[in-house]
Amino acid sequence: MKNPPALYLEADNVAPDKFAGKNASQIADLHVHEGNTTSTLGKYFEVSGTAGATAAETRVIVKGDVKKVKYLGMKMSAGELVVEGSTDQYTGAWMTGGNILVKGNVEAFAALAMKGGELVIEGNAGNYLGAAYRGDWRGMSGGKIFVKGNAGSDVGMYMLGGEIVINGNVDVHVMTHAEGGKVIIKGNAKSKLGGQLVDGTIIVFGSIDVMMPGFKPAGIVELEVEGAKAKFAHYIGDTGERKKKRKGQIVYGNLYQKA
């Protein structure tokens, strides 16, 4: 980043798929948008190196302050994207494969409707991490998200599959409306966990301020989570929500809290 934007920058072209098969000057000519103006990557960024022939063979490194840059790695399907600082919204949104590493924080809507690949955030994640786009019942369906810091509200809304691991704490609403997938919270949770959950798993190592009434105590179980065995209080729910059946058996969502 050489010229930071006055407003925000929309850089949906910064992804291995878009860079593949291009040299530095071709990459510098890719479009970016600031408000209603369109210009090129080269206007804002120093571009060096050459991309691989395919996305898979392409590794993109973004340096400098990109706190006000949106859509980094959007729709990427393969290859690697490394961001050395913090990013704005929609980082890795609609990604289907490849690896993204963000060394700082990401803002809201990261990995929106993610289908595959891996997103690692060394700092904190914003709201709606791995959630569905507005109105869509098809949220994150595959891949893995790992957050070293904390995450905001609405993690994994409408989640269908894949896994989200948060080392720190989360804000309200986790896996609302989910029908699959797993969210592991190593730190503390607040409230409204698993509201309208049909299927899927939430594991909390720390505290939960207020439990949803739709989660019914189901005893103590021993679980192995990420290699470590421990005892957990088991709850099933959301008992207020519609239930689906698998092989004639009613399926519940599961919430485990470390005992």
Place this chain on the structure above:
Amino acid sequence: MAEYIIKNGHVFDPVQGIKGDKADVAIKDGKIVAKAGSGAKVIDAKGKTVMAGGVEIHAHIAGPKVNVGRIYRPEDKLFTYTPTKGNQRMGGGNSIPTTFKTGYLYAKMGYTTAMEAAMPPLFSRHVHEEIRDTPIIDEGAYPVLGNNWFVMEYIKNNEVENTAAYIAWLLRATKGYAIKSVNPGGTEAWAWGLNCLSIHDPVPYFDITPAEITKGLIEANEFLGLPHSLHIHPNNLGNPGNYTTTLDTLKLAEGYKAKNKFGREQVMHLTHTQFHSYGGDNWANFESKAKEVMDYVNKAKNITIDTGNVTLDETTTMTADGPFEHHLTELNHLKWANVDVELETAAGVVPYIYSPTISVCAIQWAIGLELALMAKDPMRCFITTDHPNAGPFTRYPRVIKWLMSAKAREIQINAFKHKDKVLSQSSIGTQDREISLYELAQMTRAGPAKALGLSNMIGGLKPGMDADVVVYDFSPDKPVANPDQIEAAFSKAAHVFKSGVEVVTNGEIVNNGNKRTIWVNAKVKENPQVMRDINEKFLKYYSVSQANYESLGHHFIPNPYAIEVDATQ
């Protein structure tokens, strides 16, 4: 106004019986003329197909439930947008496009007239605002009447003349075009969470049956002599085994003859017939009854139908059949919107995915095509997708491909996961008919225009008719190497003229045209009793005043076209 002469095209015009012969079509002052002046702009249509503008007889494209669909499905817009371009407004949406996009997409396919199939009378202002904002195409709207309290009470008392007088008032108040009936009686029952699944199920409290409502509406329609007939969506939509209800409904038209000055011959139009031609008694033994339904339709000259072809897309279902949409959301668990409308009707909306991997969806696809392929009189069977219910109207070119090419059908059948089930539960595998361009012109132009009572105005290329003309880059005398050529040609017309104005060139919008809102102004004898009844219901039961219900100013309908009907004799 510019004059045009479209030269050397292969003309297909059922109105004049022209079956692909090379002929010229001349346009002057918005009309087709026998000869254009020397200054006329020449359009070379050599090796191309020339037809009248397409006529959509049944689609949900404007009004409250359509907009519920748009508003509550942001995901339907994702990555679908066409940006602002010159005088063309931006537009987006896949199964429920914005109004601007709707007008542009119809025009690009060569359609110049479209009818909104269900207008809740209380919401007529909304319907007309959206029609106003839908460029190019002429539009009209059918007010829904099959569950209307006035109608049910008058018909229960066998008061045909009062039913007719009320309908005439309503058509005027709402600037409506025709009488629509959706799940007669069943939607009123839905106000209590109930339904009428057969034509003899009594309607709660009103103590009348769907059969009586339907016959009463046919009688009122012919008493008035409206341009279109009763347009009916029968009871029991979408359920296995419902074809018997469909046949029962069709038989209600027996003995009735069309009375009108518009050349219309049918007394009942049965819409989205595909949804009403199901056999079996559950989803496992679900099967096609297209043959049983078409055997009856082919015999019954006073009936027309449209198909409601399933296009195998993710779409958004919407209908005034409130109980059906509730049934559907209980099946697929997708978001459900419902609106019950005081004294009049209801509507529901639920997204739906017609997946080629699900056998029922594939069989539904087959049934829609069977209906058209079994039609003996293409002037009485029209192609629709019941947009957006069986699929978006933007798929017409693909439906046309399937109808015109047995090879295209075979390719699709082989692509189905449950191919064998499709072949065993329907006759689609044995249908070798290929719809000709002339039959296509009947099923998409001349036929629907005649059924709407507009055959003197649109649907043909006879001098004196509106100059709605389409040139498709499709050569009738060259063999079709790949069926996709058909789809491509009908997706982007080479030229489209609407009322003599060229609105599309090479598949691109070049002009926003001069769209009209078509409505029917039916005059009846003074009827103080009906006016008193209307007055009383507004005082007691409506939530708006009669004066405000009747207020529909110029800002709603800037360019009206009224069709006059005189029923005072």
Place this chain on the structure above:
Amino acid sequence: MAIINLNLISGRSIQQGVAIEGGKEKPAYRTACGIIELDPSDLKKLGAWKNTNVKVTSDYGSVVVKAIETTQGPHPGLGFIPMGPWANSVINPNTYSTGMPTFKGVPVKVEVAINEPILLGIELVQKQCGVKVG
């Protein structure tokens, strides 16, 4: 002087409705909305008479309003300021990425401020925004 902690909500009141149509530049707007409705028990804890000026402070700002006894109680522990500039000087702007600020459910502390003036609506906003008015 006592300081009490409350959960603050803002919302509509019919007086507020009348006042916004009557003119937000008028003192009547302040009378209708420059207030906090408290439960009698909270007034007592605060050690304040009805209709004394109080200072309401949250993590997001502070504002001076008149403490009045609620007519829609009891609601001990809950304070109500009609929607408007006074409430909005202290409510929580966090939207949780939904676009909607958290207008209701804001922890505040309330203390008596007899000698501090309650500003008029437009004046209150202009002052906090540092708008120069001639």
Place this chain on the structure above:
Amino acid sequence: MTKTVTDVVCPFCGTLCDDLEVVVSDDGKHLTEVYNACVIGTEKFLHSQAKDRITRPRLRQEDGSWKEISYDEAAEYTAKMLAKAKKPLMYGWSSTNCEAQSMGHEIAEMVCACVDNTAAVCHGTTLIAVQDIGIPSCTLGEIKNRADRILFWGCNPAHAHPRHMSRYSIFPRGFFTGKGQKSRKMIVVDPRVTDTAKLADVHLQIEQGRDYELLNAFRVALNNEWLPDVVAGIPAEKIREAANLCKSGRFGIIFFGMGVTQTLSKNHNIDEAIALTKHLNEFTKFSIMPMRGHYNVTGSGEVLGWQFGFPYSVDLTRGFARYNPGDTSTIDLLARGEVDAFFTIASDPGAHFPISRVKQIAKLPSVCIDPHQTPTSGVSKLHVPVAFAGIEVGGNAYRMDNVPIDLRKVVDPPAGMLTDEEFLTKVRDRVKQLKGLA
């Protein structure tokens, strides 16, 4: 001599009462009396006649004083501000007619702006919930004619929608509800004993901020599942009783307001309330309806809906429409410093936004179009007073149940004053020139 205009539509709240009678002077220039309206509606009509009303655009000067300018100069200033901006925000729209909204959208499309209405701070979260799980609803006449179970959840119509209960929901005698109030059971859920709650058969005084939990508990009760002893401060038995009361009706309705849309969980509160409504339809007939505030915020959502496909918080900056509250929503755009010009019409963000966001508006180039002096005009660079829609000009508006009603013109505006639509048309024409489109 005076004349009386009947069937007048009240341009205040989403109840959109259309039975008002207004007495006007013979020359049609002044209105003297208003009948049938609530106190707020009456005040709106009468205050439009205020002698101290501002009737010409005013531009703020260096020294902070106002300078009167012409409408043409004001249109010029507005057009230039919008045409120059990289990401202008055009906010408001809820207290004007659909025709003005349409004209504004044309401008927004030409300058590639963000367009948002007051749902942003009112029922926006309702719209998010509707997009997530739909909404079974009905028109207000259905309530009047059929409803025997009425829930008011987090709303206080006695104050916010004064004629709602008398016209539609509680007192009227409808076709199947001949006994009026006696035909109905009324449940109110509110942390305060509101004047609405005082009329209720059942009042659940909920712990503020726990609506999501209580709504969930209702659904758990419907499924006859285990419940904690107390949820949101309400004992389990009371919750089960209330759930059964809902089930036992023939036609029920949940009305909800900002008590849930603006409280923690926001869209999730509505989402669960709609889920509860859908759930109740397995036992009886139930509907749900937001108590929309501004008289035509619903209309703004409808017009945005058919023109762009989204009901509010629409971003047109890239020449096509995008929508995602949290990104394209006014409060977040301001908080994040995403916009470089602020245009307000027919609303008062200055009074109704958190002060920290109003401070951001004050820093931007700004135009405020509003008949009144407001906190917004107080922090704007240009104030353009216009005629009152629904009093001095007609046009279409949508009631809280989406029913369109054509507003009526009752009196002429003061001489020389423009309507919203007329002023916006001037701006549109000037923007066309500036953008080289004319």
